[in-house]
Amino acid sequence: MTEQTATETATSIQWHLVRRPVGEPTGEDIVRVEAELPPLANGEVRVRNEFLSVDPYMRGRMNDMRSYIPPFVLGEVMTGGAVGTVVASRAEGLSVGDVVVHDLGWRDVSQADAREFRPARVPDGLPSSLALSVLGVTGFTAWIGLKLVAGLREGDVVFVSGAAGAVGSMVGQLARLMGASRVVGSAGTAEKVGLLTERYGFDAGFDYTEGGIARSLRSAAPDGIDVYFDNVGGEHLEAALRSFNDGGRAALCGAISVYNATSDPGVKYLSNVITRGLTLSGFTIVNYWSHLPAFAADMRGWLADGLITWDETVVDGIDATFDAFTGVMNGANIGKMIVRL
Template structure:
């Protein structure tokens, strides 16, 4: 079915603190006729991710900020419903970055065809088989250089990236995998489903003390999705030669006051620690190695994944704010419907 109207979400104002409904607007956009080489795609699933909060600020970063009064972008997967490109005929399933809308349109070069896997939802290409899984893989292998017998600590472990980090760490030979999460239910899920050896609810006590209980002999690798007190705790728990992969700092994304200072930094010197941040743009070359390993892991059931699915394009902003409040388990996606 050909659709000529697209429901889209635009950034109306720069948020101060937690984004509110006043910072965005839902609009109806009439799409023009396709030009040569273009395709029209009915999105099936949209991705909402923590990095999008940073793009709402007008600051220099690794990706440009969202422009005011323009439709936001993000990962999406859908099906070509109209095409003027021989490369992407009608019916092709594609990945692309024109999220935050139900119907996307543009040059075929901006869309990448994927082969659906029987029994696997298309949303997996936004998570375990996509950038989420690749982020976990890159952080462990290229940044933290995980080794057999490492003790690995993951903050925000019940999120989309965190759940993948824990499982990949185990498959790469970690001797102990520890995670933090924001509820007792998530903690239970980490140890019962995702194979974590220990996990703790960071809201129930001092993070450094909770980490010391979960990893009494210290840690070798820290995968940081949170920052703040979690990073300070990890710096205090590292063994000599410890390595930290800094992926996110969700504790600070909505902060309006001065940033929380990081403690235990002297251990960087005295214990010979390495701490490195990363974004995927510099590691796209790792994707083939990731796909070669993740595909069989997923097929064999060695890797499992959860999704939190929110229905309807009208609910996209609620899904995003829910993600920022930690209401998801695993990958948060919007099923366009």
């Protein structure tokens, strides 16, 4: 697609949710739609997307249930983070060529009021996909969870589950930068476990598919843990509850292990919350937007100092979006799962 004038129509390829999945989503739950976009109205911009974000939390939005963000609407597009370039504009403040971030989701061309878009502000020399990961929701989630939810303190021992994922690999690095004395993580393959210590600076990692999680965690953190950043839920949370030192704090961010579950097995060892004086706090970034500038300042500084390592698992093409999504649900990614258009 080349630069367009605002008076032209355009075609947008989109993915719509047409059925709410029960258990694991299938290709019949979504449908590919070619939508005709009208000429721009006053105040609107048209954006050619370069990268789409696919994230585990989207599984929750496929259900018709109460949550911090409303469910996806049946018959409408799967919304979510994306970054692209303005190709036509009838809005002040956004010009053709600007790189912007938005939440309009799984489509190759997004057209909407300019207020739906914000400048990506990725430092020169870095890919714009970082607006979806390190400098975007992924990094922000890690930063909030450690700093504001778990209240990380100098010397804490930190455990993160799903540690080779987009959020997990950030949590490990940020925990260290914030003063943790020991950082341990779990991942689902030997290759990922290797990355934890060799690439992301973890002190120890373990494969949660090998042997019991509780036993593996005790080996990785023999003196117990003070902070747990939970991306997984279920047996991981139980293991953390058993390894917590007195006064331990859990930031509950995700529960990928149960997103596709059709029944709730319950979490054992909750009595330790009382006997050890623990705090479990669920959080989502929607309540923390006011902290975005402070996060961005921290992260730009760390990036400039070369202190942040990141990986992306890139899948090409709008038609591969659903496969990328099921992939991230099944742990096919190292670092951030990204669709490149």
